[in-house]
Amino acid sequence: KAGVTQTPRYLIKTRGQQVTLSCSPISGHRSVSWYQQTPGQGLQFLFEYFSETQRNKGNFPGRFSGRQFSNSRSEMNVSTLELGDSALYLCASSLGGGGASYNEQFFGPGTRLTVL
Amino acid sequence: AQSVTQPDIHITVSEGASLELRCNYSYGATPYLFWYVQSPGQGLQLLLKYFSGDTLVQGIKGFEAEFKRSQSSFNLRKPSVHWSDAAEYFCAVGGYGSSDKLIFGTGTRLQVFP
Numbered sequence: 597k598a599g600v601t602q603t604p605r606y607l608i609k610t611r612g613q614q615v616t617l618s619c620s621p622i623s624g625h626r627s628v629s630w631y632q633q634t635p636g637q638g639l640q641f642l643f644e645y646f647s648e649t650q651r652n653k654g655n656f657p658g659r660f661s662g663r664q665f666s667n668s669r670s671e672m673n674v675s676t677l678e679l680g681d682s683a684l685y686l687c688a689s690s691l692g693g694g695g696a697s698y699n700e701q702f703f704g705p706g707t708r709l710t711v712l
Numbered sequence: 713a714q715s716v717t718q719p720d721i722h723i724t725v726s727e728g729a730s731l732e733l734r735c736n737y738s739y740g741a742t743p744y745l746f747w748y749v750q751s752p753g754q755g756l757q758l759l760l761k762y763f764s765g766d767t768l769v770q771g772i773k774g775f776e777a778e779f780k781r782s783q784s785s786f787n788l789r790k791p792s793v794h795w796s797d798a799a800e801y802f803c804a805v806g807g808y809g810s811s812d813k814l815i816f817g818t819g820t821r822l823q824v825f826p
Contacts (some may be wrong), residue, residue, distance in 0.1 A: 627717070629814075631814075638819060684756060686756065698744045700805070701812055705755040
């Protein structure tokens, strides 16, 4: 099976712009989670989508949003970019379903976003 | 609240020496525990995981970890470190509610001297 893919791998934007990142999960996986990694804050959970619905959300401002399509592919959008949004954005997919069982997450290579 | 603590920000060892990276978690239920490694500019690679059963877990690259419920710990060990093990290591816990999300520790950067 192909792994989790993220596009683009690198992005450079300027303050005030918006950006959209894409994540294609492993085939058959229905849950996609997004994480932000910065040197100061470490790895922080942004949100999780399951069957096109946001299932969980971390403590990020409303400028960060996401969505999931019927084929489980997901996008995240950051509007009005700030310098502090410079980070590695990681996407992870899992079978999903929740409940009593836990489903391991598989990570993509990440998108490196630089805001100038 | 769930949390993961990695008390060592930076560890330096000599090649061939043994290694132990500490991880403590705070969790209200049976945790699912993970160790990931990240090389510079790369994504996260899973080293090993604990879901249930034997508390000593073997992983890739010669790593192992032991789950100790009484100490809320999941320390990562390797008997002999190689220069290629230099990287950042993250402990994580999952399994909260209906979500598959992970809570990560702050990471431990491992430096290996020849």
